[in-house]
Amino acid sequence: MKKEQFNQELLKFLNASPTPFHAVATMAERLQAEGFKRLDESHEWSLKPGGRYFVIRNGSSIVAFSGIKTPMELTGVRLFGAHTDSPCLKLKPQPEIHRKGYLQLGVEVYGGALLNPWFDRDLSIAGRVTCLDSNGNIRNLLIDWQRPVATIPSLAIHLDREANNSRTVNPQTQLPAVLMQVGEDQKVDFRQLLLDRVREEHDAADVVRVLDFELCLYDVQGASLVGMSEQFITSARLDNLLSCYTGMQALLASNGDYPAVLVCNDHEEVGSTSAEGASGPFLRSLLLRLTEEEGRLGQTLSRSVMFSADNAHGIHPNFMDRHDDNHGPVLNQGPVIKVNANQRYATNSVTSSFYRQLSEQLGVPYQVFVVRTDMACGSTIGPLTAAELGVKTLDIGAPQWAMHSIREMCGTDDAYHLFKVSQAFFNTESLPMV
Template identity: 40%
Template sequence: MAFSGHQLLKLSPHAALTPSSLLKCPSILSHPSRFSWRPRHPWRIHGWRLLCSQSDPEIQPSSGDGDCSQSIVGDLLDYLNESWTQFHATAEAKRQLLAAGFHLLNENDEWDLQPGGRYFFTRNMSCLVAFTIGEKYNIGSGFNIIAAHTDSPCLKLKPRSASSKSGFLMANVQTYGSGLWHTWFDRDLSVAGRVIVKDADGCFIHKLVKVKRPILRVPTLAIHLDRLVNTEGFKPNLETHLIPLLATKLEDTTVKSNEKTTPSCFSRSAHHPLLLQVLSKELGCDSEDIMDIELNVCDTQPSALGGGQNDFIFSGRLDNLASCYCALRALIDACKVPVDLANEHAVRMVALFDNEEVGSNSVQGAGAPTMFQAMRRIADCLAQEYIGESAFERTVRSSFLVSADMAHGVHPNFSDKHEEHHRPQLQKGLVIKHNANQRYATSVITAFLFKEVAKAYNLPVQEFVVRNDMGCGSTIGPILATGVGIRTVDCGIPQLSMHSIREICGKEDIDIAYNHFMGFFKTFTGIDKKLQVDY
């Protein structure tokens, strides 16, 4: 059957296949450049189909052994398509850590940690800290950490989302972060997040929900009614013009709710009964068992490869889930071989925080002492009967933090927005961020050490400085650096369309970042020892 110049190969709708696992099939590997993949259903792991093409380049599946010849791009696309919200990103990270043999800790319990162990914990279902302990760990040994954030600019449902206008059911939203909000118009949108559900025993449990079909849309005004939009710009009022449509309001088909009286303060009139029915169908519960909701508005278009050579990644939430996945995968793969931890003196850690896009001032944000409390608990647990002076403080001074957040690649149509000699390009490697006013935490020492890691693996590195006549953004780097005085370098994968509903980055940069982070975990302890510092 012909399909837009491609040959369509149908697979079993129940086959447990992903893009990366499909590419391991012998028939595909024999002619890898002739295949690309598209989901039959964008958000299911099963039910995939293949589109054969002579022009599509090969995506190598990852073996997970840290071999630089392998690619994690297909696995990143899987992760992005699972991670519609910060909650789903954390849940998927948790699943992968458990599958890799990491032990789940509870912050409320006493920890029993051992050298050679692999552990993690979560907070608020949106923040995660994972770590491995080198078997040669000694009192005062440092932590080698990569930190990123799980949240992205988006629309969120208001506590009272139900409204209606001109015969339409509307969903009231609030803006989260500094998004390019005009890109949210005329997109196929849905909702995802977490819901508190009452079970049969009367207990309250958290459940994640993701409505995969488009149920919301923010339409733009026709040009016939806004003739000046192309000359004077599109300037929507974010309170009145950015309200998604849910349905038409027809009296004879109004959804009726079988609401029961409950002691909850959750008011069902706060949200449309139709929305609650959609959620209850996804959750497999009665709508009256939904006690409360925390939902993001999400784009339903899946992440995918794009460009004439499939050299781009088109996706939402690249900022900063691309960094999260590269860091997480590097930590997992850096300890798959037993010798990796057998010769390690340090603790390797990944910290993924929520709420970076709004300042990090939350229990689950980088402004909270989550990471440093974890570092102290780990150091204290491993110290056991040690009686000495300032063991934790010495540990901090020996530690190093990589703050990983996406970077501004040079835009070919707006190259003058970049400082002339600092224009990071896509497909050219990680960008080290510098700012004399400390909007980034990079110093000459931390930049040098991080570049030495790249040098050891023959990886490219770029550097970025904002123009003097433009403002500079910031990251969690300065927040964490000042929190306890840890050496920090700010870096990121270059991208375009940052904070748009659909962003773009280079496919090669994903693998470069993964290998750079892997090299950091494997070699930084040895590289750091070569640095002679005159205190």
């Protein structure tokens, strides 16, 4: 795949995936189109040697795998992990706020979001709705208004003269989104609006009631190539849908000669502690089903390697003092090996050297990131998965700006370079041993 096609399909994937549910549905559609078969965790599996399969949990996490031909305890597994969730504003269960003739929606902040960029955006609503139909069946349906239906207006500078000096955001009082103007005494039931949308979007006249929902606001401005030479990509959810897409493309492009697994977990931004998060049993239970017994799983993992792919902090030209002088990754100069002495990243010298060797064989650049010693370091699914499975792990990612903003920015070269190395990783016969 050429870089231009890779990036154009990345833009489409980002636009089609406003929520983890939509991201997984989009990935599942692409995998099925390429011959992957969906499995059900609640059923017995009958796998064909060399077959290609995927499993979904909660609609928001997915594991896809291929190349299961020989006993995996002899070959090890090539694992690529990422996460489907991004910081955002999620609607509260009873979100309606009626004030001064306006209907607003109350929100919770999901993850470590930058809040100021959410003001004055054209926002839409998307997510999962759990419904009851006329036959008494409970159905889970995805919805996406796909147009601006809400906004969070800023307060005028005239009413807050210190806004440019010391503006803080109270998420309880200042983030409710304006949905519509109504009569002073008119009360609008948001669940009725949802019901109307479900019926329209899914042509589902038999849906009679909305039982509950998991919905979030998102910016309708689509992903774009930016810059005089179009060297950058700007979009919501680059952290970490860029890595999900990259891992998927690498798996699709792999030759299938060796066991390869792509895992994209939900809930990384809030600690990963859930049934479908990286701290949960999803990946381990799948690998155990493939290896059939604990002993073989242990042997397999001792020969395996995982790439934990999550974007890295590129050095910002306006804030260069926020980086260590020797570890400031630059956009479009290669994926970033992420290192932390306190195990906030799972990289060690073995996995780092393995990645360096693969990159150099391909002629692909790479960089290294270490957080400033006087600053706290973020983390990824890497240490969590390494601790859960006991697998050698590398933390890697494309450098980006504006991490956790409503609109983030990365280079057009870096995800493609990570794709090329990850494809080689899936195809390599020899994995490092300790």
